[in-house]
Amino acid sequence: MITQSLHCPDCQGIDIVNNGKTRQRKQRYQCREQPCNGRTFILDYAYPGQSKKIKEQIVDMPINGSRIRDTARVLHLSTSTVIKELKKSKLNYNK
Template sequence: MVLEPIHCPSCNNTNIVKHGKSPEGKQRYKCRNRDCPRSTFLLQYTYQGHLPEVKRKISDMAVNGSGIRDTARVLNVSPTTVIEELKKRMVS
């Protein structure tokens, strides 16, 4: 049996503990690094809009001039998800 260490997606720390289950039944994990901006995370998200790669692609497509509906169609996410992510990026 091989155990692979789980890394936090934000701080890349390996000091991770199990932290219950999500409503969909997926395992939730908690990062024990106090300075980490993300306290809990999942390894497999049910909705693709929660993935960091998809959020990055939303920003990249907006910079390149893609519209909200076009971005949502290409990435298979809701237009509301695209709008909310762009709002977050404008504030930061």
């Protein structure tokens, strides 16, 4: 068991167990809460833009110039990261 207070990035649950290390030697965790059903995650992302949750937040934002800057500021990302994620998500929608 982990003694520090950890929250699952997806369901915010606290039933989290250690699940080994990644190749980059980052601690991997497994969420045992029902919604996640054993999903693993890493808290220490190399780049904030890699986080699934943040990507979802970016995608949820309306697409226009001032919104992109607001999004970047709120999520502590560069505008180029936000624009990159928006473009990626648009590509996915077109599939």
